[in-house]
Every structure is written in C-alpha cells, then in structure tokens.
Amino acid sequence: xxxxxxxxxxxxxxxxxxxxxxxxxxxxxxxxxxxxxxxxxxxxxxxxxxxxxxxxxxxxxxxxxxxxxxxxxxxxxxxxxxxxxxxxxxxxxxxxxxxxxxxxxxxxxxxxxxxxxxxxxxxxxxxxxxxxxxxxxxxxxxxxxxxxxxxxxxxxxxxxxxxxxxxxxxxxxxxxxxxxxxxxxxxxxxxxxxxxxxxxxxxxxxxxxxxxxxxxxxxxxxxxxxxxxxxxxxxxxxxxxxxxxxxxxxxxxxxxxxxxxxxxxxxxxxxxxxxxxxxxxxxxxxxxxxxxxxxxxxxxxxxxxxxxxxxxxxxxxxxxxxxxxxxxxxxxxxxxxxxxxxxxxxxxxxxxxxxxxxxxxxxxxxxxxxxxxxxxxxxxxxxxxxxxxxxxxxxxxxxxxxxxxxxxxxxxxxxxxxxxxxxxxxxxxxxxxxxxxxxxxxxxxxxxxxxxxxxxxxxxxxxxxxxxxxxxx
Numbered sequence: 001x002x003x004x005x006x007x008x009x010x011x012x013x014x015x016x017x018x019x020x021x022x023x024x025x026x027x028x029x030x031x032x033x034x035x036x037x038x039x040x041x042x043x044x045x046x047x048x049x050x051x052x053x054x055x056x057x058x059x060x061x062x063x064x065x066x067x068x069x070x071x072x073x074x075x076x077x078x079x080x081x082x083x084x085x086x087x088x089x090x091x092x093x094x095x096x097x098x099x100x101x102x103x104x105x106x107x108x109x110x111x112x113x114x115x116x117x118x119x120x121x122x123x124x125x126x127x128x129x130x131x132x133x134x135x136x137x138x139x140x141x142x143x144x145x146x147x148x149x150x151x152x153x154x155x156x157x158x159x160x161x162x163x164x165x166x167x168x169x170x171x172x173x174x175x176x177x178x179x180x181x182x183x184x185x186x187x188x189x190x191x192x193x194x195x196x197x198x199x200x201x202x203x204x205x206x207x208x209x210x211x212x213x214x215x216x217x218x219x220x221x222x223x224x225x226x227x228x229x230x231x232x233x234x235x236x237x238x239x240x241x242x243x244x245x246x247x248x249x250x251x252x253x254x255x256x257x258x259x260x261x262x263x264x265x266x267x268x269x270x271x272x273x274x275x276x277x278x279x280x281x282x283x284x285x286x287x288x289x290x291x292x293x294x295x296x297x298x299x300x301x302x303x304x305x306x307x308x309x310x311x312x313x314x315x316x317x318x319x320x321x322x323x324x325x326x327x328x329x330x331x332x333x334x335x336x337x338x339x340x341x342x343x344x345x346x347x348x349x350x351x352x353x354x355x356x357x358x359x360x361x362x363x364x365x366x367x368x369x370x371x372x373x374x375x376x377x378x379x380x381x382x383x384x385x386x387x388x389x390x391x392x393x394x395x396x397x398x399x400x401x402x403x404x405x406x407x408x409x410x411x412x413x414x415x416x417x418x419x420x421x422x423x424x425x426x427x428x429x430x431x432x433x434x435x436x437x438x439x440x441x442x443x444x445x446x447x448x449x450x451x452x453x454x455x456x457x458x459x460x461x462x463x464x465x466x467x468x469x470x471x472x473x
Contacts, residue, residue, distance in 0.1 A: 006164045007123055008032045008049065012042040012056040012068065013084065018107065022055055025116055029123070039063030043071060046079075052126045053080040053102075055119075058092055066096055073100045080126050082118070127160060148184050149332045150325035151427045154317040158185065161314050166193030171264070173249075173309045174287040176316030179365030182287035185314055186245040189285060198242030201235050206251035213256050215272045218263075224273025236269050236280050243283045249309065250290040250301060261305045284309070319360040319367060324423055326355050329364060333371040334383075345375070347383045354385050358392045421456045424449075428458055 009031035011022040019035040026033050034051070036042035040063055042056070054072065058065035069081050083096045086107035093104035102122055109115040148159065165172055166189055174182045183202060190200045208216055215224070219234030236244060246252075252260065263269055264284065268277040286309045295301035319326070330347055338345050347355075351374075360366055374387040385393055424438070431437040439449040453459060 006032070006161070007053065007126060008034070008051045009119075010034050010036065010042060010045065010051040010054045012036045012039060012054065012060070012065075014038065014057065014060045018057070018084070021109070021112075022115070025112065026119060029116070029119060031119075031123070039065070039068035039071075042068065043075075046072065046076060050076055051079055053082070053119075053122050055082050055084060055105075057084045057086070057107075058096065059086075066092070066099065069096055069099050069101055080122055082122055148181060148188060149329055150322060151328065151423065151430060152317075152322040152325050154322055155325065156430075158314060158316060161312075162188045162192065165189050165312060165314075167195075168193075169283045171283070171309050171311045172285045172314060173292075173312070174285065174314045174316065175292075176287075176289065177318050177361075177363055178289045179363030180316040180318060181364055182289075182316060183245060183247060185316065186243070186285040186287065190243040190245075190283075195242055195283070199239045200243050200245065201239040202245040202247060203235055204247045206248040210253060213253070214259065217256075217260070218269045219271035221271050221273035224271070228273070231271070234269060234271065236263065236282060237278065239282045240280050241282070243285060246284065246286040248288060249286040250288040250292060250295055254300075254302065257302045257305050261302060261308060264305075264308050319363045323356055326367065327352060327420060327423060328427075329367055330355060330371055333368045334375065336368075337372045337375045345378065345381060345383065348385070350385050351383050351388060354388055354392050354395065357395050420452070421458070424452055424456060425458050428453070433459075 007030070009026045011019050011026070011033070012035070013019050013022075014037050016037070019037070023033045023035055034045055034049070036045055039056070039060060042054070045051075056065050056068055060068075065083055069083065072079055072081055080102045081100070082102045083093055083104045084107050085093050085104055093101075096104060102125065103118070105115065105118050148155070150156070162185060172186075172189065174185050176182055186202070187200065190196065203217070205213075215232070215234065217234050217236055219232050219237055220228050222228055222231045246260075263280075266277075267280060269280050270277045290301075292301050292306050292310070296303040296306045319329075327347075330352070334345060334347070355367070355370075362369070370389050370392060371383075373389060374383040377387045378384070427438050435449060435453075
C-alpha cells in the first residue's frame with residue numbers, strides 16, 4: 001500500500017469514536033493526523049497548522065459542517081474538504097459539493113475499506129494538485145529552477161517534497177550524487193515559498209580555505225587577525241531572515257562542525273575577535289554526496305550534527321535511475337544552448353540511443369555539458385554521435401549495426417519512438433491534457449508537441465460517467 005507521508009489530515013466530528021476511527025485508518029496510511037470536536041476548534045487548529053485534507057461531519061453543535069466548509073474554503077482555498085453524513089441527507093451533501101467539497105461519504109463506514117479507499121482517492125487528488133501547482137509556479141521563478149525537469153516517479157516525488165517544504169523553517173538535508181541538482185532543489189525550496197524575497201546564500205563547504213572557514217561563516221571584527229582592516233559579517237549573517245545552503249557539508253572539518261552545531265542550537269553567531277553574540281534567524285539547507293551515516297560511524301562526521309541536519313531528507317535520484325527523462329532533459333538543454341529556435345536543431349536517433357545507453361557518472365550536469373559541446377560541434381541541424389563526448393561515443397552502437405538506426409533521420413529508431421511515445425503519454429496524463437505545460441515539461445515547442453500527439457495518437461481519455469456515481473468531478 002502506498003504511504004502518503006507528509007500529508008496533513010484533520011478530522012472534525014463531535015463524536016469521539018468517529019474521530020478515533022478516522023485517525024486510526026489515516027495514521028496507518030501515513031498521514032499526519034489531528035482532530036477537533038467542533039468547527040470552531042478546527043479553525044483554530046488550521047490557523048496554527050494548515051491541513052492538506054479535511055473530513056468533517058455535516059451536523060455539529062454551534063457551527064454546522066456547511067458553515068465550517070465555507071470558512072475553510074475562504075481561508076484555505078487549496079485545502080480539500082470532504083463531508084460525512086450520517087443522517088441520509090444526500091441533498092445537504094450535494095449542497096456541500098456545490099460549495100467546494102471534494103466528495104461525501106455516508107456514516108457508518110461499512111465496510112471499513114470504503115473509508116480507506118475514500119481517503120486514498122482524496123490524497124491522490126491532493127498530491128496531483130500540489131504537483132501541477134508546482135509545475136506551473138516553478139516556470140515563474142528564477143532560471144536555475146528550469147533544471148528540475150522530469151516525469152519519472154522519483155523526480156516527481158522530489159517535486160512534491162519541495163512543495164511541502166517551501167514555507168517551513170525546518171532544516172533539510174539534500175542527498176545525491178554529484179551533478180544531480182542539489183542546489184537547484186535548495187533554490188526551489190527557497191524561491192517557491194514565503195521567504196522568496198529574503199536572502200539565499202549558497203556556500204560550497206568543499207572550496208572554503210580551511211584556515212578561513214570560521215571567518216567566512218561567522219564573520220570577523222576589525223583587527224581580529226593580520227589583514228583584517230575592517231569588520232566583515234559572515235555568510236550566516238548575510239542570510240539572516242532567509243536561507244543558507246551549505247553544499248558538500250561533509251567536507252567541513254570536525255572542529256567547524258562543532259561550531260556549526262552550536263549555531264544551530266543557539267541561533268547565534270560570534271564573529272572572530274568579538275565577545276558579542278548576534279542573533280541570526282536562518283533556515284539551513286545542507287547537501288552532500290556522501291553517506292553521512294557511514295561518515296559519522298567512521299568518526300569523520302559528528303553524529304549530533306547529522307541528526308540536527310537530518311530532520312527532513314530529500315534523496316535525489318541519479319540520472320541512470322531515471323533514464324526515460326534523458327530525452328526530455330536533452331531537449332531542455334538544447335533550448336538553453338542553441339542560439340535561435342531550438343526546434344531547428346534535432347538529435348539523431350543514433351545520438352539519442354547513445355545518450356540513453358551511457359551511465360552518466362556526472363549525472364544531469366554531465367548531460368548538459370555534453371549537449372552544450374554537441375551544439376558547438378554540430379552542423380546546426382543535427383546532433384549526431386560524432387558530436388558527443390568520447391566517453392559517450394565509446395558505448396554507442398555502430399551506425400548501421402541495427403536496421404532501425406541511421407544518423408540522418410532522427411525518428412527512424414523503433415526503440416527511441418517507443419521511449420518518446422511513453423514519455424509524452426506519461427507527461428500528457430500528469431498535466432491532465434494541458435498542452436502548454438506538457439510542452440514546457442518536455443522542452444519542446446507547442447507546434448512540435450501537436451505533431452507528436454497526432455503522430456502517436458495521444459489525446460485526453462474521456463471516460464463516461466457512471467450513472468450511479470456521486471463523486472464530484
């Protein structure tokens with residue numbers, strides 16, 4: 001059974017037994033649960049911690065379920081609210097759906113599996129809405145976010161996690177191999193949320209000079225050491241009110257790890273040469289390509305710092321774990337590096353097959369470098385195998401070794417067509433048939449998308465409504 005970790009669920013009912021039953025089922029599904037006996041109490045809870053989905057009774061003392069629904073939809077329009085009715089009032093439930101309710105379910109829940117399936121469908125809609133909202137919003141953020149491209153489940157899980165972390169101050173640890181886009185994730189978390197207008201400071205811990213790490217992070221006073229002609233605030237102070245991104249945190253010396261831990265605990269910095277401490281409010285996002293659990297067991301990383309940073313972990317997949325995203329990424333990088341319309345330059349089937357067969361130890365960064373190199377070496381019309389880096393060429397099939405491979409026609413490879421068809425179909429379904437968003441995700445123009453949709457006979461699948469269905473569409 002799929003676990004819906006990270007989804008906050010609130011049940012509102014004046015009967016404690018109903019609340020407990022709903023919470024037991026929801027907790028088993030991975031939800032973070034809370035409960036309230038009245039609409040007024042529920043609204044107070046929502047002010048402190050908004051919920052992703054709510055299940056409320058219609059008939060309650062004082063504030064009715066309909067009144068509660070109206071207030072929730074005004075204050076939290078993206079929250080999904082479903083209603084329970086134990087009084088056989090279908091008319092009231094339909095009225096609730098007209099006010100924006102997701103659906104209704106009758107009490108008592110018989111069998112109990114009905115409640116479980118109901119909550120699962122509701123959670124899937126929450127996740128889909130979050131995902132589509134992120135895909136739309138990220139196009140309006142800074143250009144660096146455009147590197148987070150993909151439709152495979154692993155990268156979509158990362159996008160959903162970013163959406164849930166954007167408004168929090170919780171420390172985040174981003175893990176993944178070099179070149180997977182850890183800084184892009186950190187920037188997405190920062191620039192999507194309510195702190196987007198505040199500072200974002202990126203620090204490459206691996207490139208800091210060991211003797212200057214402390215003054216770089218914490219700052220120094222005038223005369224603190226030879227050459228300190230004036231006071232200088234540290235990077236932590238520069239990020240005050242915003243986010244500091246500590247890339248390659250595993251490279252920090254143990255002594256510096258202890259000082260960073262003290263800062264995380266006390267939220268204060270003391271510049272080198274000063275006796276005064278300065279309060280600093282900053283969200284910390286750390287990243288590493290190392291396994292920090294192995295590092296602290298080997299004595300190379302502080303265990304207490306690891307657990308302080310590892311409140312929420314975002315695990316980035318390697319490119320070889322999401323090979324079907326390679327065509328999408330390749331076209332995205334073409335759009336970035338081709339001068340003029342990117343659609344004027346194509347990747348031959350042989351070149352694309354070589355890209356798909358290579359293991360990409362440098363991940364997405366290496367792929368972008370390869371595409372940039374190929375654009376520079378190509379003839380302006382096609383990127384062929386010969387334009388790719390030697391390491392990629394070494395694994396490429398020889399021209400003509402497969403009857404479906406040629407270097408002149410980029411659409412004659414059956415394998416490539418199957419991958420392209422499956423990728424476009426998956427993206428088209430994920431964005432609910434939104435051709436503009438599908439084109440942006442795939443990195444191709446709208447005209448090219450229309451041609452491919454027609455060629456592969458891809459289109460919205462319209463299912464007839466069941467005459468017995470009461471679900472709000």
